[in-house]
Amino acid sequence: MDLAIIALSARPLAASAARAGLAALALDLFADLDTCAHAARCVRVHKKDGFAFDGDDLLQALASLSPPGLPVVLGGGFEHDTALMQRIGERNPILGNMAETVRVLKDPIALAALCGHLGIPFPAITLEAPTGELLTAPLLEKRIGGTAGFHIHPRAPGDISPPAPDYYLERQVEGETYSLLLLSNGKEARAVGAVRQWLDPTPDRPFRYGGAAGPVALPHGHGPAILAAATKIATLCGLVGLISFDLMIAPTEWWLLEVNPRPGASLEIFDVDPMPPLLALHLAACGGKLPQALPSPKEVMAAAILYADHQVMIPNGDWPPEVRDRTAAGTVIPEGAPVCTVKAHGATLEAARAGADARLAEVRQRLGLPGGDGAAS
Structure with a gap:
């Protein structure tokens, strides 16, 4: 065993490990067919609080399946539980x-202060009742360390109460959502590429993440300033490995929304030929090594998530091509949970997105789910 991979969904990292010729132990909440196919050993750990790790169960699985000192790469799932990261690091070195x-x-006050110090645009935020410009501005209420947009809700106009515990208020800014993936060794950085993101909203989850496609150019001429800002943060904070920067971009201005200092959802967009395996690049960057340059995929790749509009049981038969995160026949997916990821590629962003939408419709029909039209944002 070369390393362990731990994430809410370990499949993209496990696929990159296999592409790099690494034998991985994968621990996540699903242990789906794809993850098990890519990993040397794949184990599903218990959930807690809906969609989070049961830390004790995770640590017990890691201890029973790996020797002390086996390196670990962490994906999503630790943003609001860094104490669990520390517990893992006491036994297994974290590469990242x-x-x-x-x-x-992931502390919004600390990130806002850092951006203010560096002159990087960042929306106004507060952990307390809104005052000043936030009294009349449209606001979003976000969970500290939340992921996938499930936790984001618009604040009702005129509501001047403080946010709920572990939440903060952010001035809502308008534009198009993008993410920039960066590779850093703590002293310098290389841009891997940018993706355009979109939402798949529901009435109670209006900012639910829907998917992404790339590589794309950051629009309106903001690319150089955004890359410079991301590089400042990466080098000033000594960040290593793959890091993603979530952005809102409008014609005349842009804002940094979040920094995810670990491999993110855009990994599978770029982990294709002629790009080297991104996990291998991540490991090398953690050791101080960066490539002189990185190639770019020849086509645009889109990856979209299908959610269960109602409880669904996976039927017998083969999944359609380009479906990832496949679960075994007979698995029951609860309402609102992710069912799978579909991928498509094309010469343009529009073509790749259309291909992903067509595959989503195909899988919906197979599963007996409503058609649905996720609104782009």
Whole structure:
């Protein structure tokens, strides 16, 4: 066993490990067919609080299946539980950014202060009742360390109460959502590429993440300033490995929304030929090594998530091509949970997105789910 991979969904990292010729132990909440096919050993750990790790169960699985000192790469799922990161790091070295770094960058007050110091545009935020410009501005209420947009809700106009515990208020800014993936060794950085993101909203989850496609150019001429800002943060904070920067971009201005100091959802967009395996690049960057340059995929790749509009049981038979995160026949997916990811590629962003939408419709029909039209944002 070369390393362990731990994430809410370990499949993209496990696929990259296999592409790099690495034997991985994968621990996540699903242990789906794809993850098990890519990993040397694949284990599903218990959930807690809906869609989070049961830390004790995770640590018990890691201890029973790996020797002390086996390196670990962490994906999504630790943004609001850096204490669990620390517990993992006491036994297994983490190849990536440490819990203390993640804690600071996922603290909205700390990130806002850093951006203010560096002159990087960042929406106004507060952990308390809104005052000043926030009294009349449209606001979003976000969970600290939340992921996939499930936790984001618009604040009712005129509501001047403080946010709920572990939440903060953010001035809502308008534009198009993008994410920039960066590779850093703590002293310098290389841009891997940018993706355009979209939503798949529901009435109670209006900012639910829907998918992404790339590589794309950051629009309106903002690319150089955004890359410079991301590089400043990466080098000033000594970040290592793959890091993603979530952005809102309008014609005349842009804002940094979040920094995710670990491999993110855009990994599978770029982990294709002629790009080297991104996990291998991540490991090398953690050791201080960066490539002189990185190639770019020849086509645009789109990856979209299908959610269960109602409880569904996976039927017998083969999944359609380009479906990832496949679960075994007979698995029951609860309402609102992710069912699978579909992928498509094309010469343009529009073509790749259309291909993903067509595959979503195909899988919906197979599963007996409503057609649905996820609104792009």
